[in-house]
Amino acid sequence: MGSGSGEKFHALKGVSIEIPDGCIFGVIGRSGAGKSTLVRTINLLERPTSGRVLIDGVDMTTLPAAELREARKGIGMIFQSFNLLSSRTVAGNVAFPLQLAGWSRSAVGDRVRELLELVELTEKRNDYPAQLSGGQKQRVGIARAIAAGPKILLCDEATSALDPQTTRSILELLQEINLKFGLTIVLITHEMSVIREICREVVVLDGGCVVERGTAFEVFTRPGAPVTRELVSGFMAKDLPPQFADMQFFPKPASEDIAAGLNIVLRISFLGDTAASPVISGMIRKCGVDANILYGTIDHIQGVPYGMLVVELSGESSERSAALNYLRNFNLELEVIGYVRRNASVAV
Numbered sequence: 343m344g345s346g347s348g349e350k351f352h353a354l355k356g357v358s359i360e361i362p363d364g365c366i367f368g369v370i371g372r373s374g375a376g377k378s379t380l381v382r383t384i385n386l387l388e389r390p391t392s393g394r395v396l397i398d399g400v401d402m403t404t405l406p407a408a409e410l411r412e413a414r415k416g417i418g419m420i421f422q423s424f425n426l427l428s429s430r431t432v433a434g435n436v437a438f439p440l441q442l443a444g445w446s447r448s449a450v451g452d453r454v455r456e457l458l459e460l461v462e463l464t465e466k467r468n469d470y471p472a473q474l475s476g477g478q479k480q481r482v483g484i485a486r487a488i489a490a491g492p493k494i495l496l497c498d499e500a501t502s503a504l505d506p507q508t509t510r511s512i513l514e515l516l517q518e519i520n521l522k523f524g525l526t527i528v529l530i531t532h533e534m535s536v537i538r539e540i541c542r543e544v545v546v547l548d549g550g551c552v553v554e555r556g557t558a559f560e561v562f563t564r565p566g567a568p569v570t571r572e573l574v575s576g577f578m579a580k581d582l583p584p585q586f587a588d589m590q591f592f593p594k595p596a597s598e599d600i601a602a603g604l605n606i607v608l609r610i611s612f613l614g615d616t617a618a619s620p621v622i623s624g625m626i627r628k629c630g631v632d633a634n635i636l637y638g639t640i641d642h643i644q645g646v647p648y649g650m651l652v653v654e655l656s657g658e659s660s661e662r663s664a665a666l667n668y669l670r671n672f673n674l675e676l677e678v679i680g681y682v683r684r685n686a687s688v689a690v
């Protein structure tokens with residue numbers, strides 16, 4: 343990809359991604375991160391200057407033109423801007439790729455009926471795109487993209503122009519076709535909520551590089567890269583509420599004597615089924631510390647609970663060490679936020 347100065351600009355660098363068959367796979371990143379470029383290399387709308395694009399073991403970059411055209415039929419695509427043909431009706435839009443592929447008139451009619459039923463637009467079959475809402479337009483886009491029965495569906499910001507409720511209904515439809523037809527869906531978005539709703543696996547792109555990958559659950563609960571933390575922070579109440587701004591935190595004191603006069607404030611993140619309260623009460627009983635719960639939230643990612651507690655621990659330093667060791671036995675994440683003076687009151 344050339345840039346104005348004549349120097350080579352690489353929109354993607356050293357990206358290596360494996361997308362499991364039948365998965366709903368998310369690609370997230372800020373504007374300009376390279377998301378669209380990545381997805382366009384999958385069907386070779388964008389030809390990589392180096393590297394391979396393997397689909398079912400076949401390297402797309404080596405295919406001659408005719409075979410590439412054939413292979414592309416196995417890959418549907420939907421866009422933020424819908425890209426419908428304004429002069430064709432709903433049914434006409436869905437029929438279009440089938441007519442191009444040379445399907446018989448009756449086969450096209452049957453298939454279009456089936457698809458319009460699937461996307462719940464049977465009543466709108468004779469309407470034109472201009473008469474449709476954004477959500478309805480995207481349903482036409484989806485019906486058209488999967489008309490010829492592709493194995494892969496690429497979605498570039500397919501819900502970005504839609505309100506939250508319509509977005510949810512489109513995501514439900516994508517989930518339905520993923521389950522029904524075993525379609526692999528690659529979904530680009532800059533909205534974490536979309537990832538959280540339906541993606542099983544995710545990569546985070548930044549500056550053309552993959553900076554994070556994992557299951558949606560891992561990426562939400564243990565974001566590593568700064569850009570991921572930023573994207574996630576709006577969703578998970580990972581950061582402390584403003585009331586804590588008044589609390590004076592000290593770093594870990596060098597001497598035990600000083601530490602003895604301080605309490606530890608911990609952030610404990612509970613993943614999945616680890617229940618919070620028995621762990622805390624167990625720690626108090628077994629380790630002789632006192633725990634004051636300062637703050638707590640619980641959220642869900644694809645139905646899996648994710649909770650966070652901020653706890654102030656007080657006790658002798660040996661008791662507090664024992665408490666930290668005790669907590670490390672469980673499937674939870676621990677972070678020492680800092681040390682506070684004993685009896686420093688927190689107005690929460």
Ligand SMILES: Nc1ncnc2c1ncn2[C@@H]1O[C@H](COP(=O)(O)OP(=O)(O)OP(=O)(O)O)[C@@H](O)[C@H]1O
Nearest residue numbers: 343344345351353372373374375376377378379380
């Ligand atoms: N053909 C091209 N020539 C030169 N630069 C390009 C070309 N296509 C894309 N870019 C640049 O590559 C980078 C990645 O672009 P891309 O469209 O993939 O980003 P994106 O993550 O999809 O962003 P957005 O969220 O805004 O859609 C950008 O800096 C863009 O300006």
Ligand SMILES: [Mg+2]
Nearest residue numbers: 377378379498
């Ligand atoms: Mg883009």
